[in-house]
Amino acid sequence: MPTVARSPLDSGRAVASEIASGYDVERVRADFPILREKVRGHQLVYLDNAATSQKPKAVMDAIVHYYEHDNANIHRGVHYLSERATEEFEEARKSVQSFLHAVRPSEIIFVRGATEAINLVAQTYGRTHVGAGDEVLITAMEHHSNIVPWQMLCGEKRAQLRVAPINDRGELILEEFEKLLSPKTKIISIGHVSNALGTVNPIAAIVRMAHAKNIPVLVDGAQASPRVPVNVQELDCDFYVFSGHKNYGPTGIGILYGKAALLDAMPPYQGGGDMISSVTFEKTIYNKVPHKFEAGTPDMSGAVGLRAALEYLNALGMENIAAYEHELLVYATEAVSAIPGVRLIGTAKEKAGVLSFVIEGIHPHDIGTILDQDGIAIRTGHHCAQPVMARFGIDATARASFGLYNTKEEIDALVRGIQKVQEVFA
Amino acid sequence: MGDLRDLYQEVILEHSKAPRNYRELKDPDRKAEGFNPLCGDHFTVYLQMQGDVIQDVVFQGSGCAISKASASMMTQALKGKTRHDAEELFHRFHDVVTGHAPANGTQADLGKLAVFSGVSEFPTRVKCATLAWHTLQAALEGKQDAVSTE
Numbered sequence: 288m289p290t291v292a293r294s295p296l297d298s299g300r301a302v303a304s305e306i307a308s309g310y311d312v313e314r315v316r317a318d319f320p321i322l323r324e325k326v327r328g329h330q331l332v333y334l335d336n337a338a339t340s341q342k343p344k345a346v347m348d349a350i351v352h353y354y355e356h357d358n359a360n361i362h363r364g365v366h367y368l369s370e371r372a373t374e375e376f377e378e379a380r381k382s383v384q385s386f387l388h389a390v391r392p393s394e395i396i397f398v399r400g401a402t403e404a405i406n407l408v409a410q411t412y413g414r415t416h417v418g419a420g421d422e423v424l425i426t427a428m429e430h431h432s433n434i435v436p437w438q439m440l441c442g443e444k445r446a447q448l449r450v451a452p453i454n455d456r457g458e459l460i461l462e463e464f465e466k467l468l469s470p471k472t473k474i475i476s477i478g479h480v481s482n483a484l485g486t487v488n489p490i491a492a493i494v495r496m497a498h499a500k501n502i503p504v505l506v507d508g509a510q511a512s513p514r515v516p517v518n519v520q521e522l523d524c525d526f527y528v529f530s531g532h533k534n535y536g537p538t539g540i541g542i543l544y545g546k547a548a549l550l551d552a553m554p555p556y557q558g559g560g561d562m563i564s565s566v567t568f569e570k571t572i573y574n575k576v577p578h579k580f581e582a583g584t585p586d587m588s589g590a591v592g593l594r595a596a597l598e599y600l601n602a603l604g605m606e607n608i609a610a611y612e613h614e615l616l617v618y619a620t621e622a623v624s625a626i627p628g629v630r631l632i633g634t635a636k637e638k639a640g641v642l643s644f645v646i647e648g649i650h651p652h653d654i655g656t657i658l659d660q661d662g663i664a665i666r667t668g669h670h671c672a673q674p675v676m677a678r679f680g681i682d683a684t685a686r687a688s689f690g691l692y693n694t695k696e697e698i699d700a701l702v703r704g705i706q707k708v709q710e711v712f713a
Numbered sequence: 714m715g716d717l718r719d720l721y722q723e724v725i726l727e728h729s730k731a732p733r734n735y736r737e738l739k740d741p742d743r744k745a746e747g748f749n750p751l752c753g754d755h756f757t758v759y760l761q762m763q764g765d766v767i768q769d770v771v772f773q774g775s776g777c778a779i780s781k782a783s784a785s786m787m788t789q790a791l792k793g794k795t796r797h798d799a800e801e802l803f804h805r806f807h808d809v810v811t812g813h814a815p816a817n818g819t820q821a822d823l824g825k826l827a828v829f830s831g832v833s834e835f836p837t838r839v840k841c842a843t844l845a846w847h848t849l850q851a852a853l854e855g856k857q858d859a860v861s862t863e
Contacts, residue, residue: 648730650777652752653721656838660717668752682753682775711721712778 310611315603316692318343329662332697337482337510337641337688338666340535342596349595350537350588357591360584362561372587379590380577386597387527387544388518394550396580397590400541401509402432404528405476407543407580408505409436411553412526413474419445422471424502426451426459426488427678428481431671433507437476446473453678457484457633464493468500475504479511479527483672483684484633485616485641487515494523503549509533513690514612514639516605519544531589535691536596540589543580550576557582600691608691612640615689619698623687626705632684643670643684646705649712651685657711658704665701719831720838721778724786729778734771734788746859747848749840754780758848765795770849777841779832784845786826796853802826803846809833810842 316322321341324331333341353375359368361376377392384392398404413436417423423437427450434448441448449472451464459477468475475497480487490506497504503525508517512529519527526549531540545553555562555573559582564572573579600608619642624631628647646654655667666686669676676682687701738744738759748755756774760767770788775781791799806826808814812833823829832842840862851860 650781652754652777652838652841653779656720656835657717673753676753682755711717712726 310603310607312611312692312694316694318345318599319692320344320347322692326662326664327660332661332663332700334687334689334693334697334701335664335666336513336690336693337533337670337686339532339538340513340690341692342535342537342592343599345599346536346592346595350592353588353591358587361587362578376585376587376590379594382594382597383542383544386512386517386601387542388520389544390520391547393576394544394547396543396545396550396577397585398528398541398543398580399539399586400530400532401507401528402436402530402541404526404541404543405433405505405507406436407556408474408476408526408528408545409440411556411580412503412549413437413440414444415554417441417444417446417473420471421446421473422449422467422469423447424449424451424464424467424472424475426464426477427453428457428459428484428486428675429476429478429672430482430507430509431673432509433476433478434674447471450674453486456635457481457486457675457679458635458637459486459488459493461489461492461496465496468496468502470500472500472502475502476507477504478507478509479517480508480514480639480641481633481672481675482510482641483643483670483675483686484635485638485643485688486633486635487511487637487639489637490522490524498523510640513600513608515609525549531593531596534593534596535599537589537592540586540593542593547576550580553580555579555582559583561585603691609639612689612691612693615693615695615698616640616642618695619687619689619701622698622702623705626702626709628709629705632679632681640690641686641688643686645681645684646708649708651683653712654685654705654708657708658701661700661704661707663697663701663704720835722828722831724825724828725782726778728782728785732772732781732785734785735773736771737773738769738771743852743855745848745852745856747844747851747861748859749776749780749844749862751840751862752777754841754844756780756784756845756848758784758845758852760849760852762796765797767791767794767796767799772845772848776844779829779838779841780844783829783842786828787845787849790824790826791849799849799853803850806846807843810839 319341357371359372361373380392380395383395449467494504505526506524508527508529513534527544532538562574562582564574632643651667668683741759742762743760746757754776758772761769770791772784810832
């Protein structure tokens, strides 16, 4: 358990109801082969899940199964395998649709990752709607991938990138955010959960504010989608993006969700095969969504692997995962903040999965090296969020980020590791 | 894999806590900025030259224990050296921290800088140990743009 069956739903539901009463982390861990790895003679303690997550066996099996039994190019051949590969790929799209609670499968676009999804929207919706003097609104807690694509767009269009400020706890200041909404604001792009701080943003409220002024909202769900249930209809956001590899799926695949009416009206992103209905040298008729945005042969095995990952998450239940990870975060927050000389960066009331900290007089890079000696993997540095570091007057933090297979014992190991760091530097 | 104490030797920890020649030169002959975009470390190295001789070398910035101690000990090692000697020393230092030459070999002849030989067991930290040196080289070459380890 939860060995996710290749066909969805059947075993999934049974497993979900079985664990609802108690989250059996040891059984979950057994599904992740890499967790048995020894690192420098120690049991691996993997606390770098915000960078990428490990993969359950079901994901690897699905990919191998695809290559051993189903592989052919999709949407092209009349032959049997092409038909089967196409079916697998489109079933994967449906599994993403149901994971995000989108209205229809055609609202799900396969891309390489959250980064490409944001670039896609900036280069299609953005280039169509943002002009000279217009504004794009982001927040002070964004990942570089939700800053740079908009900066590039604003540079090209002579538009302004506006940044909503955050407070000392690392929370968005909603009143300031609302003041920045104006008729010039053409799109808002905001993270659901901050990768550097762990802050959970009140997306539904933000979308309501934005829609009251007819401004569309893109939500960067890279950190949220593996940690909390996501319902794009309830959030009412216009775009939602995430990466497969942070969702316990393979690298190289990611998702752009967009409301059908918006996607229909957007120009294509890249040109090539599969995104066309007909081509002559004079004129090309574009295919309909989602294919209009999927030029070239896509990452078919990646889609199949992602489906297996999402089915795995469904089987556990996102509510259960969120509750369990919240427990871990509370435990870790108490334990780590109790260590003298340690300061947490990011103390929002609503947080998920991420514990960023600094230790008085010790650089995060040194913390990372010393923890690594005991097999404890954390991230150190600016976490691709240099403006966040600047906001807190630091260059870098040490960041432990949790996944659905982490345990309190691993957090205890982290605490012992931090104490060892302090001994080395005493 | 090396022991932690091979990396964090007492001398290194001591220099990281109390770096030598840690200041700004108001009117340097040459200066350069170096940074490691992966971890956010950044240093500025200031040089006062007399002809081809490094009369004074100081630095400022922020970084981890390894990068700061390396910068500190570099400034101590370089005062009074010619540009050629400084570049030679960097080559030998680089060979040792990347594991291409033994620290105790005669060709290394690193003097006190030999304490950084433990870095060779920690490949992810080589850039920390060499950041100040790359910055120095940029200053010697009179480069205007900040140098990056990437």
